[in-house]
Amino acid sequence: MRARSLVLAVVSGSALALLAWSALAPVESASRAQIFEIPHGTWARRMSGDKVDILPDHIRLTLGIRDILVLRNHDAVPQIFGPTLMMPGQSLRLPFEQAAVYTFSCTAHASGQMIISVQPYPGTPWAKIGWRAHELGWRLRLLSAHIWYRYRF
Helix, strand or coil, X not given: CHHHHHHHHHHHHHHHHHHHHHHHCCCCCCCCEEEEEECCCHHHHHHCCCCCCCCCCEEEEECCXXXXXXXXXXXXXXXXXXXXXXXXXXXXXXXXXXXXXXXEEECCCCCCEEEEEEECCCCCHHHHHHHHHHHHHHHHHHHHHHHHHHHCC
16 A cells, blocks of 8 residues: 555656646747648649648647748649749748737648637746647647658558
């Protein structure tokens, strides 16, 4: 019984320490850019009837952390993003300065549009915890989609 209580105390203490770190540590990022790439062959695959999901329909950015969207067109054909025509090999760098939800037309999507949600900087402890939890979930979804896309062929 004593060993069980010790294990429970260690697990509880670790969970509290992680929660305290999540709430109090500054939120930082190595780069303020969130980069997405349109791979070569996207247009050809879409024209052959393949449902290509290479970019998420909804991108979440955060002011002061990751507030610059970078799209790179590695495809052999031009892609349209909003009012911008990206030629093959070109990149589009789009900084955001205001928290809001933006909708852009996007030829790299089957739906023809992309939603970009720019969140305010998480300044409070609860906002930092929520941001970190959402970021972890988003990264896990992105990783699973990447693995599925890469190894399904």
